[in-house]
Amino acid sequence: MDLTFSKQQFAFRMEAREWLEANVPEEKLKSFDTEDGFRQHREWEAKLNEGRWGMVTWPEELGGRGCDLIEWLVFEEEYYRAGAPLRVNQNGIFLLGPTLMEYGTEAQKARFLPKMATGEEIWCQGWSEPNAGSDMAAIRSRAELDGDHYVINGQKTWSTRAVWADWCFGMFRTDPESERHRGLTFILVPLDSPGITVRPIPQLDGLPGFAEIFFDDVRVPVDCRLGAEGEGWSVAMATAGFERGLLLRSPARFQETARRLVDLYATHRDSADRDPGVKAAVMQAWLDAEAYCLTTYQTACRMMAGGKIGAEASTNKIFWSELDQAMHAAAMSILGARAELWPHAPDAGDVGGWLDGWLFAQSGPIYAGTNEIQRNIIAERMLGMPR
Amino acid sequence: MHFDFTEDQRLFRDSVRNFLRSEITSERVRGLWESGPDTALWSQLVELGLTGVTVPEEHGGLGMDELDFVLLAEQCGYVALPEPLVHTALVAVPTLKEIGGGLAATWLPRVAAGDALVLVGLAGWVEDGDRAQLLLLERGGELHAVDPDAAELRANASVDPSRRLFTVRFNSAAEAIAGTAVVGAARDRGALGAAAQSLGLAQRMVDMAVAYTGERKQFGKPVGSFQAVKHHMANVAVRLEYARAPVYRAAWSLANGHPRAALHVSQAKLAACEAAALAAKNCIQAHGAMGYTWEVDLHIYMKKAWALAGAWGDTGFHKQRVSDALFEDKLPIGAGATF
Incomplete structure (x- = not known):
């Protein structure tokens, strides 16, 4: 076991950091659920692709960097650390892309992957x-x-x-x-x-x-x-496997949320401590985000050594989605009476984007297979309980 | 970055696991509860070289470290081993190594050879104190080497009959042999051992509840086929799955002298004990009234999990450390700050 990064991994981190610092838009893009925001995010995908930072796990001949899973996690850490925009084409590059590489004909790969990479086709x-x-x-x-x-x-x-x-x-x-x-x-x-x-x-x-x-x-x-x-079911299951796997929900996002939560608590400590449960929730958020990171690195190393993620992948979906809910619930408690305000409300002050995150966190336990379905999978396929 | 054990570490784990699972049955644990400690079992552990795993080779041991032993400690938890092996390998031996000098040279070979039991007691308590040949006892933040015959031991019954706890008083003239750093390191290694055992205990309880609910029928089918029962078990599996890596990382940090090792131990202890506590709660529920009996074996593992939760730094101690790191020391956190 060696829990330090190699020189190459460190150099890769620094290269990513440098590019992101120079290129991440200073002003936050609009939501990609608006027409303008969608266009902005599409342009961002093109920019990422120009820098060969769009699909770092893709092979080099497809515009990627052939990164292994550890490098992927490092890249994601830098990406979220830099506050870079969400990935508007994540269904393409993280779900369909790898599936196309596995199941697609040469003609299909040539037709779809390059335009997916540039963001030309979302x-x-x-x-x-x-x-x-x-x-x-x-x-x-x-x-x-x-x-x-x-x-x-x-x-x-x-x-x-x-x-x-x-x-x-x-x-x-x-x-x-x-x-x-x-x-x-x-x-x-x-x-x-x-x-x-x-x-x-x-x-x-x-x-x-x-x-x-x-x-x-x-x-x-x-x-x-x-x-x-x-044969669609087995092709789709490969996609679902990726979806529940490492690409879509790498730990960096949750670690950054936990960091912001710790900061939020530290800033509002006097009022937050009136509810003694808040501090415990903030600490648990950090502990769980770290546990998610450590476990993901361990899983990544196992996969790189030829291991597969089986039904235990379902624990992943439950863990991060419930963590995300808990972190945002803690933030709402800290913000107290102002938690209900949108950040653009004139007197909202420094409420930040927590309300948006809180709303989005409600979807986590539902999408990509509800957490109840995941619990059934864990019980039946991981623990071997009767159907 | 290589977050995995070596093939050798895994093979060693497997051989110890096979031994423990065939020898330390629940019947044997119950027998030892009745009879008290049994030299035969300790001799078996000595023969396998387990008391010397972490003893340096020049003192007759295998010269391994916390990382090598953590997988074994997990297996000791799985069988609720009623012997102070984890204490010996993870606490007593490393403490002797840190003290060094004549004390280490005298006692380490004897521990490896199974001729002596050395035990560490913090805050006035010691496990199995009446069996030891040497006690390393903390008082006022300093460690003292005490001859058990010169100490006054008083037995205190634990919920886990395997944990033979004693309060201890000793002559105030005994000279201090180590300070707070060694005491703190002993507590952290004890906490790592408790965390690793908790992983094994949680796994054992889940295995038992899955087996039981697969057989027990109500309404014409196994109760394990009902979602309410399945989800109890799945919830334990989730917490357990995310408690392992923190424990292994803490072992690596201790073995490699990481400057944040103490915090890593607290993260590990909190995660593993929480998983084991949830395992106990949900597995007794899955067993129904049978889980509340002395007759069914579940309580052997449940009780050790409960006892370990407060041992080697209770929840408050370890949460305080997390709190200090986050809110007082301003530990750098966020994406990329973990390793």
Whole structure:
């Protein structure tokens, strides 16, 4: 065991830090759930790509740096430390990208990956349907083969950033006789196709962060199919594995929230200590953020040595989502009577972005497989309890 | 950056695990509760070289460190080993090494050879004090080497019958042999040992509850198939999964003299004891009324977890250290500040 960074890892950290310090926009970008903000974030993706900092884990020939998981964690630490913008194309670069590299044809990789990297094409997901949420295998949206096209009919929902995204990847039922996870196919769909209607859904903050997507005889070329027909479930599970894995929720984000929380408490200590539970919550936030970081490094080292993340990945989703909620709850307690105010309210003072974070934290235990589903997975597949 | 154990460390862990699981059954633990300490078991541990794991090679030991032993301590927890092995390897031996000189040269070979038991007592308490040949006792922040015959020991029954606790008084003329730094290091190593054992105890309780709820049927099916029961177990699995890395990191920091090792130990102790406390709470619930009986084995592990929570620095002690680091020392924190 050696818990120090190598010279190369340290040099990589410094290189990232230097670039980020020089390039992270001084003024915070608008929310990517607004049209202007979406455009700003798309431009930021292009800038990251120019500096070869967009997809550091991608291979060099695709504009990445071929980083291993430790370098990825280091990069994320620098990224969040620098206060850099959120990743508007995270569904593309972190979820679909790796899946394309694993399952895509050479032609598909050449067609999709470069434009994903530049932010020219922003991706959203098409998993959930009105009657297929936690029970994802209940998908009913159809894709029917007609010559060299699929004809898609149906409805997807809770599709994050679909309002301004360019492409959608999702699962559709190609075998009408099939049930559950059989007969599903993974298909990539351009959102400007005739027959597509995107209906924005405002989130708790009032902004259209996700949407419903309606498919009405949408024709998609067969070469937009990822993997074999009827094999969509296993392709999608690879995506879900990545989603629950290290790429999307590396610890840096939570460590930065914990740091801001400690600062917030220190600044407001006199009023915060009137509730004796607050200090305990702030300390627990830091302890848990550190535990998340330590465990992630340990897992990353195990994976680099050839190990796989199994059902224990489900502990990860529960841990960070509940941590995020707890940290924001503590911040709301510290802010007290001002916690309800938006930062742009004229007399809000220094409330900062905690309210936004608090609202967003409510979604963590729900999206990407509810925490109840994760607990079932842990109990059944990790602990071996009866179904 | 290599956050993993070596193949050798894992193989050693596996061989000790196999020995402990076949020898230290719950029946044997219950037997030892009745009979008191048994020289046969200690002899077995000595034969395996376990009392000398951390003793330097020149004194007849294996010359290993806290990191090598932490995985073994976890396994000792899994079987609720009713012998002061973790204390010997993680507290007594390193303390003797730090004191050095003639005391170390005299006692370390005897500890490795199993000829003597040396135990450290802080704040007026010592475990298994009546069995020791040498006591290293703290008073007023200083450590004293005390002949057990010259000390006055009074037995105090613990909720965990394996923990044979004594208050101790000794002659005020005894000369101090070490100061606060050695005392603090002893407490931290004891806390690491308690944390590692708590990981093993939590795992054992989960394994027992999963097995029990897989067999126990109500409403025509195993109670473990009900989500309410599953989620109790999953919640323990989550806390346990995120308690391990802090414990291993604390072991590495102690072994490598990291300047923040003491804080790392507190993080480890808090995380592991919290996981074990949740394991006890949820696993007794999963066992239903059976979990509240003396007959079912769960309490062997539950009680040790409860006892260790307050040992080697209680929750308040370790939280105070976290609080001081965060709010008084202004420890640099945030992304990139962990290692």
